[in-house]
Amino acid sequence: MKIAIIGLGNVGSTIAYQLCNIDKVNELVLFDIDDNKAKAQKLDIEDGNASLNKEIKISYNNDQELNDTDIIIYCVSIGGIPNNRLEEYKITKKITEDVAKQINNTKFNGIIICVSNPVDIITNYLQKLLNYDYHKIIGSGTLLDTSRLKCYLSNKLDTKIKDITGYIIGEHGSTQVPVLSSFKINNRSLLTLINDEDKNSVHKEALERALFVKETKGFTNYGIASSVSLIVDIIINHKNNIISISTYDEKEDLYYGYPSIFKDNKFIRQEISLLDNEKELLNKSIASIIKVKDF
Numbered sequence: 001m002k003i004a005i006i007g008l009g010n011v012g013s014t015i016a017y018q019l020c021n022i023d024k025v026n027e028l029v030l031f032d033i034d035d036n037k038a039k040a041q042k043l044d045i046e047d048g049n050a051s052l053n054k055e056i057k058i059s060y061n062n063d064q065e066l067n068d069t070d071i072i073i074y075c076v077s078i079g080g081i082p083n084n085r086l087e088e089y090k091i092t093k094k095i096t097e098d099v100a101k102q103i104n105n106t107k108f109n110g111i112i113i114c115v116s117n118p119v120d121i122i123t124n125y126l127q128k129l130l131n132y133d134y135h136k137i138i139g140s141g142t143l144l145d146t147s148r149l150k151c152y153l154s155n156k157l158d159t160k161i162k163d164i165t166g167y168i169i170g171e172h173g174s175t176q177v178p179v180l181s182s183f184k185i186n187n188r189s190l191l192t193l194i195n196d197e198d199k200n201s202v203h204k205e206a207l208e209r210a211l212f213v214k215e216t217k218g219f220t221n222y223g224i225a226s227s228v229s230l231i232v233d234i235i236i237n238h239k240n241n242i243i244s245i246s247t248y249d250e251k252e253d254l255y256y257g258y259p260s261i262f263k264d265n266k267f268i269r270q271e272i273s274l275l276d277n278e279k280e281l282l283n284k285s286i287a288s289i290i291k292v293k294d295f
C-alpha cells in the first residue's frame with residue numbers, strides 16, 4: 001500500500017513515522033512546500049527504518065507518485081498561526097486551494113484523510129475543490145477527542161481502555177458533543193457508573209488534558225498520529241471498527257464527527273441514538289460550523 005502525506009510538520013512527520021509500523025504499508029510519498037524539509041524527513045525516517053530492518057520505499061515532492069497512491073493524509077499548516085479559529089481557517093483554506101490544484105493534476109483516486117484544522121470545514125472544502133466522492137474523503141474529526149475521553153475514563157475508573165466504548169461527535173473543536181449515553185465500560189452504561197457531578201466534569205477534564213499538552217508542547221502529535229494510523233489500518237486491513245470521524249451529513253450539507261464504518265471502499269455513517277440534550281448540543285455544534293463555512 002502506498003500512502004502520501006502532505007505537510008510534514010509536527011503532525012505529518014509523526015504520522016509518516018508511525019505508519020511504518022502498520023501492516024501492508026510498504027511505500028510512502030512525502031510532500032512539503034519546503035523541499036529540504038521533505039528531504040530531511042524522508043532521510044530521517046529511512047534511517048529509523050534501517051535500524052529496524054523495515055523495507056519501506058520513500059520518495060518526496062514528486063506529484064506523479066500520487067497517480068497510484070492509495071491514501072492521502074492531509075496535514076498542511078504554517079507555524080505560528082494565532083490561536084484563532086477564523087485566522088487558521090483563512091490560512092489553511094488558501095493552502096488547500098493550492099494543494100487541490102496539485103492533486104487535480106494527477107490521476108489520484110484513493111481515500112483522503114484530512115487532519116488540518118479546522119478539520120471539518122477543511123475536509124468539506126477539499127471535497128468541493130476536488131469534486132470528490134463524499135464517502136472517499138474524511139476528516140480525523142472527533143476520533144482523537146474520543147480517545148482522550150477514553151483515556152481519562154480509563155485512569156479515573158481504573159479500567160482498561162479496550163473495555164471502554166463510546167463516541168464524541170460534532171465539531172472537532174470547542175462545541176464537540178460527548179455522547180455520554182453511548183459510553184459503556186465493560187458493557188455497562190457509563191451513566192450508571194458515575195455520579196451527577198462527574199457526568200458534568202469528565203469531558204471538561206479530558207479537554208483540559210488536551211489543552212495542557214498543546215500549551216506545554218506548543219503542538220500535539222502522538223495522539224493524532226495514532227488516530228490516523230487507526231484509520232489507515234481500518235482501510236488497508238479491512239477492519240470493521242466503528243469510529244467517530246468527520247463524515248458528510250447530506251441533510252446539513254457539511255462534515256462533522258459521527259460514528260462511521262469503512263465498507264466497500266467508502267466511509268458510511270452509522271446511526272446512534274442520542275438523548276434530547278445531546279441532540280440539542282449537536283445542533284449547536286453544527287450551527288458553529290455553519291457560522292464559519294463560507295463556500
Ligand SMILES: NC(=O)c1ccc[n+]([C@@H]2O[C@H](COP(=O)([O-])OP(=O)(O)OC[C@H]3O[C@@H](n4cnc5c(N)ncnc54)[C@H](O)[C@@H]3O)[C@@H](O)[C@H]2O)c1
Nearest residue numbers: 007008009010011032033076077078079115116117219224
Ligand atoms: N484534527 C486533529 O485532531 C489535529 C490534531 C493536531 C493537529 N492538527 C492540525 O494539523 C495541522 C498540522 O499541524 P502541525 O503541528 O504539523 O503544523 P506544522 O506547522 O508543524 O506543519 C505544517 C507543515 O505543512 C507544510 N505546508 C504548508 N503549505 C504547504 C503546501 N502547500 N504543501 C505542502 N506542505 C505545506 C509546512 O511547510 C509545514 O511543514 C494543523 O492544522 C493542526 O491544527 C489537527
